Each structure stands twice: as structure tokens, then as C-alpha cells.
Amino acid sequence: MIENIDISLVDWSRAQFALTAMYHWLFVPLTLGLTFIIAIMETIYVRTGEEEWKRITKFWMKLFGINFAIGVATGIILEFEFGTNWSNYSWYVGDIFGAPLAIEGIMAFFLESTFIAVMFFGWNRVSKKFHLLSSWLVAFGASLSALWILVANSWMQYPAGMHFNPDTARSEMLDFWQVLLSPVAANKFLHTIFSSYMVASMFVIAVSGWYLLKHREKLLSMRSIVIATTFGLIASLFTAYTGDGSAYQVAQIQPAKLAAMEGLYNGKNGAGLIVFGILNNNDNDRDEDDITMKIEIPKMLSILGYRNADAFVPGINDLVNGNKEHQIVSATEKINQGKIAIDALAKYKEAKKLNNQQAQDSLQKVFEENYKYIGYGYLNDPKSIIPNVPMTFYSFHIMVALGFYFIFFFMLVLYLAIKQKFENKKLILRLGILSFPLAFVASMAGWIVAEVGRQPWAIQDLLPTIVATSNIDASAVMLTFALFAVLFTVLLIAEIKIMISQIKSGPKGGSHV
Amino acid sequence: MFETMSLLHLQQYWWILVSILGALLVFLMFVQGGQTFLYTLPQTLEEKKLLVNSIGHKWEFTFTTLVTFGGAMFAAFPLFYATSFGGAYWVWLIILFCFIIQAVSYEYRSKPKNFLGTKTFDFFLFLNGSLGVILIGAAVSTFFTGSQFTVNAYNLSKWQHSLRGLEAAFNLTNLGLGLGVFFLARILGLLYFINNISNENIYQRAKAKLLPNVIAFLVFFLFFLISILLKEGFAYNPQTKLVSMEAYKYLHNLLEMPLVLGLFLIGVVLVLSGIIITLFKSSKKGIWFSGLGTILTVFSLFLIAGFNNTAYYPSVYDLQSSLTIENSSSSKYTLTAMSYVSLLIPFVIAYIYYVWKAMDKKKLDMDELSKEDNLY
Numbered sequence: 001m002i003e004n005i006d007i008s009l010v011d012w013s014r015a016q017f018a019l020t021a022m023y024h025w026l027f028v029p030l031t032l033g034l035t036f037i038i039a040i041m042e043t044i045y046v047r048t049g050e051e052e053w054k055r056i057t058k059f060w061m062k063l064f065g066i067n068f069a070i071g072v073a074t075g076i077i078l079e080f081e082f083g084t085n086w087s088n089y090s091w092y093v094g095d096i097f098g099a100p101l102a103i104e105g106i107m108a109f110f111l112e113s114t115f116i117a118v119m120f121f122g123w124n125r126v127s128k129k130f131h132l133l134s135s136w137l138v139a140f141g142a143s144l145s146a147l148w149i150l151v152a153n154s155w156m157q158y159p160a161g162m163h164f165n166p167d168t169a170r171s172e173m174l175d176f177w178q179v180l181l182s183p184v185a186a187n188k189f190l191h192t193i194f195s196s197y198m199v200a201s202m203f204v205i206a207v208s209g210w211y212l213l214k215h216r217e218k219l220l221s222m223r224s225i226v227i228a229t230t231f232g233l234i235a236s237l238f239t240a241y242t243g244d245g246s247a248y249q250v251a252q253i254q255p256a257k258l259a260a261m262e263g264l265y266n267g268k269n270g271a272g273l274i275v276f277g278i279l280n281n282n283d284n285d286r287d288e289d290d291i292t293m294k295i296e297i298p299k300m301l302s303i304l305g306y307r308n309a310d311a312f313v314p315g316i317n318d319l320v321n322g323n324k325e326h327q328i329v330s331a332t333e334k335i336n337q338g339k340i341a342i343d344a345l346a347k348y349k350e351a352k353k354l355n356n357q358q359a360q361d362s363l364q365k366v367f368e369e370n371y372k373y374i375g376y377g378y379l380n381d382p383k384s385i386i387p388n389v390p391m392t393f394y395s396f397h398i399m400v401a402l403g404f405y406f407i408f409f410f411m412l413v414l415y416l417a418i419k420q421k422f423e424n425k426k427l428i429l430r431l432g433i434l435s436f437p438l439a440f441v442a443s444m445a446g447w448i449v450a451e452v453g454r455q456p457w458a459i460q461d462l463l464p465t466i467v468a469t470s471n472i473d474a475s476a477v478m479l480t481f482a483l484f485a486v487l488f489t490v491l492l493i494a495e496i497k498i499m500i501s502q503i504k505s506g507p508k509g510g511s512h513v
Numbered sequence: 514m515f516e517t518m519s520l521l522h523l524q525q526y527w528w529i530l531v532s533i534l535g536a537l538l539v540f541l542m543f544v545q546g547g548q549t550f551l552y553t554l555p556q557t558l559e560e561k562k563l564l565v566n567s568i569g570h571k572w573e574f575t576f577t578t579l580v581t582f583g584g585a586m587f588a589a590f591p592l593f594y595a596t597s598f599g600g601a602y603w604v605w606l607i608i609l610f611c612f613i614i615q616a617v618s619y620e621y622r623s624k625p626k627n628f629l630g631t632k633t634f635d636f637f638l639f640l641n642g643s644l645g646v647i648l649i650g651a652a653v654s655t656f657f658t659g660s661q662f663t664v665n666a667y668n669l670s671k672w673q674h675s676l677r678g679l680e681a682a683f684n685l686t687n688l689g690l691g692l693g694v695f696f697l698a699r700i701l702g703l704l705y706f707i708n709n710i711s712n713e714n715i716y717q718r719a720k721a722k723l724l725p726n727v728i729a730f731l732v733f734f735l736f737f738l739i740s741i742l743l744k745e746g747f748a749y750n751p752q753t754k755l756v757s758m759e760a761y762k763y764l765h766n767l768l769e770m771p772l773v774l775g776l777f778l779i780g781v782v783l784v785l786s787g788i789i790i791t792l793f794k795s796s797k798k799g800i801w802f803s804g805l806g807t808i809l810t811v812f813s814l815f816l817i818a819g820f821n822n823t824a825y826y827p828s829v830y831d832l833q834s835s836l837t838i839e840n841s842s843s844s845k846y847t848l849t850a851m852s853y854v855s856l857l858i859p860f861v862i863a864y865i866y867y868v869w870k871a872m873d874k875k876k877l878d879m880d881e882l883s884k885e886d887n888l889y
Binding site: 058069072073077083090096097099102105113117165349480487 | 570571573574576577579581583584585587588589591592594595596597598599600602603605606609610612613614615617619620621624625627628666667668669670671672677843844846847850851854855857858861864865868871872874875884885886887
């Protein structure tokens with residue numbers, strides 16, 4: 001099926017996708033959250049008729065526009081990159097994965113691109129109410145776009161509603177609703193958008209805090225902080241709630257990811273959740289739990305993963321070597337079954353060429369019996385099912401710690417804002433500015449947990465990343481990696497410089513040369 | 514409703530939909546065409562601002578249509594998506610780079626502290642409007658001239674030319690369509706400026722630039738058209754599924770599909786009508802005639818490429834690896850599910866029409882620009 005595997009190509013293809021996706025994700029959370037914050041502000045303007053609210057709305061809209069443009073620029077490559085760099089993957093799952101992407105275009109992108117023109121250029125051309133509707137439609141469209149791409153991503157983590165067709169040699173959709181409404185998709189979508197709303201809220205708080213420290217734009221800043229903090233607090237609580245749901249789902253469908261998140265090598269009943277700890281040996285060949293300065297909440301991992309304080313949580317060694325007591329099949333056995341499935345598929349193809357129906361039927365049976373682990377058949381080393389533990393472990397703990405930090409931060413700021421004590425609390429204002437980059441760190445860490453933690457799989461258990469690439473020279477991907485790195489960095493510098501300049505100018509002017 | 518359709522009918526339905534998207538994309542390239550005039554059409558900074566803001570209000574439509582075209586191809590014809598994008602790597606990557614730099618250029622070009630300077634962002638717009646458009650035209654032309662790739666029994670593809678798609682630009686027929694689309698985009702850009710901007714100087718200069726671009730367009734497009742109509746085409750046998758070369762295949766397709774021939778001829782007449790009424794009757798509505806004509810012409814070209822038992826993405830390296838709408842599509846279930854989603858398209862077109870009309874009811878002039886908070 002696959003002629004040869006070029007590990008250098010796989011690594012560079014992964015690096016390029018990671019680079020472009022992470023650059024894109026610098027801008028998406030702001031787009032997702034700011035659209036709602038702006039729509040809320042404009043709603044207040046339309047309801048009260050107060051010009052100051054219009055000015056506030058327009059100011060944040062200006063910053064939103066700068067961010068949105070580069071978000072669009074960095075986003076286009078991701079859709080086409082599935083084809084350019086992951087063409088085997090594109091054929092293998094295009095029947096399922098392509099649909100959400102097309103729906104995203106039809107339902108969400110046109111909604112955004114059409115009404116964003118009204119948002120920016122329609123103040124003097126359409127009625128107040130139509131303009132407000134447009135702002136809400138842009139917010140709705142942005143989150144709708146996130147829904148479809150996250151449905152696609154979730155399907156890669158939990159391939160539901162499909163079967164494998166040996167004649168076309170690809171996965172095919174059996175039930176659209178199972179793909180769309182899978183619990184993983186619902187949870188991932190909500191967790192991602194609520195965490196993005198948090199990032200955008202922190203942006204508004206940081207910019208407003210800077211104005212207050214400079215004794216500028218007091219009314220704009222105070223009003224913006226109240227809205228952003230309320231929005232951010234609600235979002236952060238939902239982020240925590242859906243994060244709990246994510247942990248539960250990961251335990252059920254991606255146990256190796258959960259083990260890596262917790263650095264758990266030897267499974268146990270009533271496993272505790274590590275709040276803080278340092279991995280002593282940062283390589284994947286460790287074979288026992290070895291975490292120093294460990295602070296642990298007893299039994300919490302079992303509760304999170306299985307809703308049972310005494311449940312057994314498998315460790316990496318259990319998943320690699322198997323555990324008969326807990327009916328865990330070893331990776332070696334899965335690899336063997338996978339190889340049987342791959343071999344049966346090849347022979348099925350030969351039988352079909354020879355028009356041997358009897359052989360086809362029996363080989364299809366063998367294939368279907370072993371298909372569940374077909375992806376393992378491309379692996380040779382049982383330990384290759386282990387994701388990068390240190391990266392997953394630290395990213396997970398950084399994300400969770402920052403998630404709780406933001407809940408407390410939003411609570412504190414909202415309390416001070418309600419008591420009208422905010423503007424004089426310089427420490428809090430400075431903390432707000434310093435915390436804004438931490439919101440990005442938390443968001444990026446979440447994606448690292450999701451994507452690094454699911455390795456070696458492009459499609460969980462069915463298609464390893466090493467066989468998903470295009471048939472292309474590694475040198476070509478190295479070159480495009482370098483080009484993207486340079487181009488996106490230059491554009492990021494431009495974006496940051498423009499953004500800072502516009503913030504310094506404030507809402508009153510200086511928007512153009 | 515769609516469940517009762519056969520797989521072949523669903524494949525044809527989706528080829529029609531991607532053809533419509535492709536046709537709309539070429540029409541909306543008036544934005545790209547307009548971008549190539551930023552150095553030569555305006556004589557003052559104000560005139561340049563009028564041009565940039567006129568097309569700047571529309572660039573996202575073109576961009577979104579391109580992305581949706583890609584998504585629809587992925588969903589409906591994933592083997593094309595995997596083969597072409599993974600194979601013709603460099604040509605698609607260069608096209609994507611051209612669109613990446615476009616997306617930031619409008620918003621950033623006139624902002625203070627924009628790091629690269631206005632001239633760089635204007636050059637980005639020029640590059641997008643020229644190189645990006647020519648390469649898209651050349652890439653689409655390979656639907657008729659073929660590419661060098663193989664597809665194995667597992668439907669995994671391998672490109673066989675070391676230039677990874679860039680070789681398309683060295684074929685005269687491909688270059689003919691690439692340059693034809695480039696000059697067509699420029700014509701549409703001029704017609705759009707004439708329609709959308711209320712400024713006598715811009716109007717006169719745009720009108721004066723129309724004729725040379727029309728001549729260039731006709732030369733390149735007719736060269737492409739005559740080349741493909743007279744050449745052998747890639748036919749496939751619906752029973753055996755084998756691909757073979759057939760003399761005058763695309764001419765036969767036109768003649769054997771009278772409706773497509775009719776649409777093609779009406780399209781050509783409308784494109785020329787839009788130009789003629791602008792040049793000789795001083796009408797400012799030429800964009801709508803030429804725009805509709807462009808949509809019909811490009812739509813019919815896509816149908817000639819994919820219908821009537823024709824391999825729409827042929828391989829000249831291995832004929833039997835050629836892609837047809839039958840062997841490259843998604844499953845019946847997916848096409849059916851997607852077809853229900855496609856029912857939203859008329860609704861999408863309706864709100865785009867409504868918003869476009871509302872936003873353009875007053876022509877753009879310096880007075881209008883002075884009221885804008887967000888200028889490009």
C-alpha cells in the first residue's frame with residue numbers, strides 16, 4: 001500500500017503543519033472572542049443610543065480588523081495543506097473529512113466575509129439595526145466556522161460514523177449525524193471556543209488596563225473591562241467544565257494520551273491527579289513513574305477519567321505490554337493484527353484483479369476481523385504508540401494551571417470593577433497586561449496536548465501520521481517550511497507593530513497614514 | 514430527495530456545483546484584475562485610494578470563493594484534491610502564497626507603522642493579481658492538456674514530473690488560458706471601476722485602457738480555445754472505464770451537448786456585449802453583462818472538461834490513471850449528505866446579493882471616502 005516511509009519527510013511535514021497551525025492560532029481566538037464582545041458593545045449602543053458606546057465599538061472593531069486580516073491570511077494554507085502535504089491522508093479520509101471543510105465554506109465563510117464588509121463599511125450605508133445584525137452574524141459565522149473545523153478535527157481523534165471500503169481503499173461515511181454530533185466533537189468545539197473567548201477577554205482587559213495606567217480613555221476602558229471580564233468569567237467557567245468532559249473522553253478513546261498527560265507509566269486503581277511535578281528523565285524510554293516534587297490529589301484521575309474513585313487508569317506500560325487483568329490488548333498484538341489486515345487488503349486487491357470472488361469474500365472477512373487495528377500494522381516498535389510524554393505532560397499542566405488562574409483573575413477583576421476600585425489598582429492593571437500572553441500560552445498548550453498527545457495517529461488507531469504524507473521530497477517541504485516561517489514572521493511583526501500603533505493612537509484617530 | 518438519485522447523477526450534480534464555484538471565482542477575479550492597475554490607472558493619491566477601497570470592499574468574496582472551491586473539491590472529488598494538490602505541489606503553493614499576501618495587504622497597506630511599507634503591500638496586490646491569476650489559469654488548463662502522474666490500486670498518487678506542477682506554465686495552451694484569464698480579470702477590473710467609482714478621470718482612463726486589454730484577452734483566449742477544440746481529448750468508456758485519446762474530443766463535447774454550447778455562446782456574447790456597451794455607448798453597466806458572460810463561459814468550459822464521458826484531470830503519463838467524475842468522487846452517502854447542504858447555496862447567493870446592493874447603492878467618490886472610518 002505504501003511504497004516506503006521517509007521519516008525526514010514526515011517530520012518536516014509535521015513541522016510545517018505545526019508551524020502554520022500555531023501561527024494561525026495566534027489570531028483565531030481573538031477573532032472568535034472579539035466578534036462577540038464587539039456585538040455586545042454595539043447592542044448596548046443600539047439600545048441606549050449613547051454615542052460613547054458607538055465609539056467604543058468602533059475602537060475594538062478597528063483592532064479586530066487588523067487581527068482578522070492576518071487570521072484569514074494564515075488560514076487559507078491550512079485547508080489546502082491537507083492536499084499539498086498530506087495527500088495520502090486526503091484520499092484515505094476525504095470522503096468524511098472533506099465534508100465539514102466544504103460546509104464550513106458554504107455556511108460560515110460566506111456569512112463572515114459578506115457581513116464583515118457591512119461591519120466595517122456599512123455605518124453610513126445601512127440602518128443601525130441591520131448593522132447590528134451584521135455584527136452578530138459575523139460573530140455567529142466565526143464560531144460556526146470553528147464548529148466545522150473542530151468537527152473534522154474531532155473525527156480524527158474519534159473516527160465515528162464510518163467504515164472502510166476495501167474496493168476504494170478508503171474510509172467512507174456511514175452516518176453524517178454521528179460525525180457531527182459525536183460527543184468528542186461537541187465537547188471539543190465548546191472547550192475551544194470558550195477558551196478562545198477567554199483569550200479575547202484578556203486582550204480587552206490588557207489594552208484597557210494599559211489606558212488606565214496611562215490615565216487615558218477612562219470611560220472606554222472601564223466599560224470595556226466590565227464587559228470583557230463578565231464575558232471572560234463565564235467563558236472560563238465553561239472552559240473548565242468542558243475541560244472536565246474532555247478528560248473523561250480522552251480516558252475512554254485515547255488512553256495513551258491520558259497516560260502521557262499525567263506521566264503515568266504503571267496503571268493503578270484509584271489513580272491520583274498530579275497538580276504539580278517535574279519529570280526526572282525527559283525521554284520516552286522511561287519505564288516507571290518517576291516524578292519529583294509531586295503534588296497529587298488522591299483518586300482524582302480515576303474520577304476524572306472514569307467517574308469512579310477506584311477505577312483502574314492504564315499507564316503507558318499497560319498499553320504497550322498489555323494487561324490481562326484489565327483486558328488491555330498489548331501493542332504487539334495490535335501490530336500483528338494490523339499487519340494481518342494490511343496483508344488481507346493486498347491479497348483482496350489481487351483476488352479482485354483476478355476476479356476470484358470466493359477468495360475476495362474470505363479475505364474481506366479476515367480484513368474486517370482485524371481492521372480495528374489496521375493503523376498499528378504500519379508500526380514496527382510497540383513503543384511507537386507512546387506520544388511525546390514530557391511535551392504532553394507539561395503542556396497539560398500549564399494549560400490547567402493557567403485555566404484556573406484565569407477564573408480567579410476574572411473574578412477578582414470583576415469584583416473590583418463592580419466596586420469601582422479597578423482604575424487605581426496598578427498592580428492588578430499590570431497583572432492584566434502581563435497575563436494576556438499567558439492566555440495564548442494556555443491556548444497553545446491545549447492544542448499541544450490535543451495534537452502531540454494523539455501521536456502517532458493522524459486518525460486514531462487507523463492511520464498513523466507516518467503514512468499520511470504526500471509523495472514528495474523532504475527537501476521541498478523543508479523549503480516551504482522556511483518560506484512560511486519567514487513570511488508569517490514578517491507578517492506577524494507587521495501585525496504587532498500596527499496593533500501597538502493603533503492602540504497608542506486610541507479611538508480618536510491616527511488610523512491611517 | 515437526493516437519496517433517490519443515482520451515484521452518477523450525484524457526481525454530475527457536484528461537478529455542476531464545483532463548476533459554478535469555479536465560474537464565480539473567475540468573475541470575482543475582477544478584484545485581482547483591478548489590483549494590477551494600481552500602478553498605472555490612478556494619477557493622484559486620492560484616485561489610488563478610490564481604486565483600492567472600491568475593490569477592497571470585495572476582496573473577501575474572491576478569497577472565500579477560492580477556499581470554498583477547494584473545500585468542495587475535497588468533499589466531492591477527494592482523489593482530485595489528493596492528486597493535484599499533493600502532486601502539483603509548487604504551482605499550488607505559489608498560488609497560495611499569492612493569496613496569503615493579498616489577505617493582509619488591504620488592511621495593512623495604509624496603516625501607520627506597517628513595517629513593510631505601503632509600496633510593498635501594493636506590490637503584494639500586484640503579485641496576487643498577476644502571478645496568482647496566471648497560475649490559476651494555467652493549472653485549470655491542465656484539465657484539458659493533462660499532467661504527469663500515476664494513481665495506484667490504492668488510489669494513492671505520485672507526480673512524475675520533477676517541477677511538481679510548474680511544468681504547466683511551460684505549455685503554450687496552458688499559458689494561453691493563464692494569460693487569457695489574466696487579461697479577462699483586468700477587463701472585469703476596469704469595468705468594475707467604471708461601474709463602482711464616481712470619478713470622471715478614472716472613468717476616462719479606465720475606458721481608454723479597456724481596448725488594449727480586450728485585444729490581448731482575445732488573442733490568448735482564442736489561442737487556448739482553438740488549441741483545445743482542435744486537439745485530441747481524453748475520453749473514457751463508461752462501460753470499460755478505460756481512458757483513450759479521441760480526436761476533436763472537446764469540440765465533440767460542445768456539439769454533443771447543445772445546452773452547454775448554447776451557454777458558452779451566450780456567455781461569449783455577453784462578455785463582448787459588456788465591453789461594447791462600455792466602449793461605444795458609454796454605459797457603466799458593462800460589468801454585469803461581461804460578469805454574467807464570464808460565469809456562463811467558464812461554467813460551460815468546466816462542463817466540457819468533465820461531462821460527456823471525459824476525463825477532467827487527465828494523466829498524460831499513464832492514461833488509465835486519469836481522473837473522471839466517476840472514479841475520483843466521494844461515496845454516494847457523502848455526496849447525498851453534501852447535496853442537502855448545497856440547498857443553502859441559493860440562500861447564500863441571496864444574502865450576498867442583498868448586502869452587495871445595500872453597500873453599493875451609492876457610488877464611491879471622495880466625499881464617500883471622507884466619511885469612512887476604516888480606509889484602505
